[in-house]
Amino acid sequence: MSKTSKNNEPAQLGIGGVSNSISFREMAEKLWDLLDDIDTASDMFKPQDEKSAMAFYKYAMLKQAERHKYLKSDGYKLYTNEEFEQLPKSDPQFGAVD
Secondary structure, X not given: OOOEOOOOOEOOEOOOOOEOOOOHHHHHHHHXXXXXXXHHHHHHOOOOOHHHHHHHHHHHHHHHXXXXXXXXXXXXOEEOXXXXXXXXXXXXXXXXXX
16 A cells, blocks of 8 residues: 555655655656766866866766755765654764764
8 A cells, every 4th residue: 555645645754764855756756867977077178188178077076965965975875854863873983074
């Protein structure tokens, strides 16, 4: 039995089953768009010279940072933004860089 919202539409659940403001489909489409933008950039910035390679690198790094709008990771698992905020915060270790 699938869960539904108050208006009988499929409930939008986060990765751990936590309610989320964006559906999995929307999240997948946004993440696909980011990857597609990077693929398009590989056509725009052919690595013919140092300047083109650096332009591609900068563009790709800007795009990859956008993934955090939709999901976050602790380095091992993916979480919705809401779930990530609820994770226990660890104290910085000796020698750790902020």
